Amino acid sequence: MGAADLDAMAGLLGDPRVMEFYPAPKTRDEAAAWIAWNQRNYAEHGYGLWIIETHGGAFVGDCGLTWQDVDGVLRLEVGYHVGTEFLRRGLATEAAGACRDLARDELGAAELVAIIDPANTASRRVAEKIGLRELGTTGWRTVLGTTFG
Numbered sequence: 001m002g003a004a005d006l007d008a009m010a011g012l013l014g015d016p017r018v019m020e021f022y023p024a025p026k027t028r029d030e031a032a033a034w035i036a037w038n039q040r041n042y043a044e045h046g047y048g049l050w051i052i053e054t055h056g057g058a059f060v061g062d063c064g065l066t067w068q069d070v071d072g073v074l075r076l077e078v079g080y081h082v083g084t085e086f087l088r089r090g091l092a093t094e095a096a097g098a099c100r101d102l103a104r105d106e107l108g109a110a111e112l113v114a115i116i117d118p119a120n121t122a123s124r125r126v127a128e129k130i131g132l133r134e135l136g137t138t139g140w141r142t143v144l145g146t147t148f149g
């Protein structure tokens with residue numbers, strides 16, 4: 001994800017349907033800040049959220065790994081957003097599964113979580129399909145996760 005993705009990312013994160021479970025859709029400036037945050041994560045950790053695209057190069061959304069503060073503890077989270085024209089084709093599951101494999105096989109992560117609004121059925125289903133199970137709650141949100149032995 002880089003500066004050249006601003007139009008696509010602003011379109012994705014500015015779409016109220018994609019951002020239904022967030023406080024509000026993101027402005028273009030907020031989308032630029034999202035890209036900058038991911039670039040800082042690439043520099044600091046070697047990973048972050050990446051662009052999902054089709055084999056033909058069409059922009060689909062983003063997916064990747066970020067550290068999230070969960071009740072004062074940093075935990076590795078898989079996150080994903082898919083544009084409305086690409087929904088329900090298995091793309092979030094494919095991308096999130098690749099991130100799970102990377103966390104487990106390449107990064108040596110101890111666990112992977114996803115922090116999800118209980119009403120966000122689609123997101124929960126993606127998490128379950130890659131092997132995450134309900135662990136508890138943080139605030140009003142559900143924490144799903146798996147440990148890697």
Ligand SMILES: CC(C)(COP(=O)(O)OP(=O)(O)OC[C@H]1O[C@@H](n2cnc3c(N)ncnc32)[C@H](O)[C@@H]1OP(=O)(O)O)[C@@H](O)C(=O)NCCC(=O)NCCS
Binds near residue numbers: 021081116
């Ligand atoms: C969550 C999201 C990424 C799923 O993307 P997707 O590419 O459509 O997901 P997949 O095609 O891989 O589907 C995975 C599973 O979820 C199910 N699913 C997808 N959308 C669903 C919906 N709206 N309601 C119920 N189930 C849904 C699919 O049927 C599939 O399950 P199945 O194989 O048992 O049928 C997408 O809906 C999205 O971007 N939502 C908005 C952003 C968001 O909330 N992100 C998560 C923040 S925690």
